Amino acid sequence: MPSAVVSSQGAFTALRFGRFAAMGTVAVLILIAGVWASWGSAQHVMLTKGRESGTIKVTRCGADTCSGPYAPISAGSRARGSVVIEKTVAVRKGQTYTVVVKPGSDDVVRSGPAGVLYAWVPLGGALLLAAVVVAGGLRRTRMAWVLAGSGIALLTAAFVTV
Structure with a gap:
């Protein structure tokens, strides 16, 4: 009977690792997409x-x-x-x-501060979306709050500046 318990724990560990890998990949892809979408305009504004x-x-x-x-x-x-x-x-x-x-x-x-912040708005949205994935899929609530706070700060600063 001990082998059934070991097998069950191994399957649970494999599933947990699979969830962690899949959700981690999704969160990273969301952030990469946010940077990619922002960089099209941001490169012209920041590298003048x-x-x-x-x-x-x-x-x-x-x-x-x-x-x-x-x-x-x-x-x-x-x-x-x-x-x-x-x-x-x-x-x-x-x-x-x-x-x-x-x-x-x-x-x-x-250009200027308004242009820089406006160019990075897609990244702000990606940070908010990644925060949901990190909190729900990875069960990392502190990291999710940091991501969400960063996204909200960026979007708020862009809104106030523009």
């Missing part, structure tokens, strides 16, 4: 050396984008008649924003 920076005065807005004339601030940047910025709740017609031009295009992203 050698990039064109200036201001845009938003004159037209469509369904997904807004546009307007670009006035350069940085050396080597040239004025443009029209550049395109993504339309968000933080972009309004008639306002002027500091921006960075994406290389090789007429697309711009907001």
Whole structure:
């Protein structure tokens, strides 16, 4: 009879390890996806050396984008008649924003603290989602609270700044 108990404990240990590995993988993939989604804009805002920076005065807005004339601030940047910025709740017609031009295009992203925080919003959402997986799947409540707190702090800071 002792072999049945040992076999049962071995199966329980294997299942527990499997759950830990699967949920850990899911949590890590969620965080990687958040960084990947954020990095598309964040790289232009955070790594500004050698990039064109200036201001845009938003004159037209469509369904997904807004546009307007670009006035350069940085050396080597040239004025443009029209550049395109993504339309968000933080972009309004008639306002002027500091921006960075994406290389090789007429697309711009907001710069400064507001631009940095807004670029990392997808990571904030990923932190909140990963917190649920860590708490429920991994049973690591302290780590889940840290992840959730970080996500809430990031999203709140972005909301207040933008």
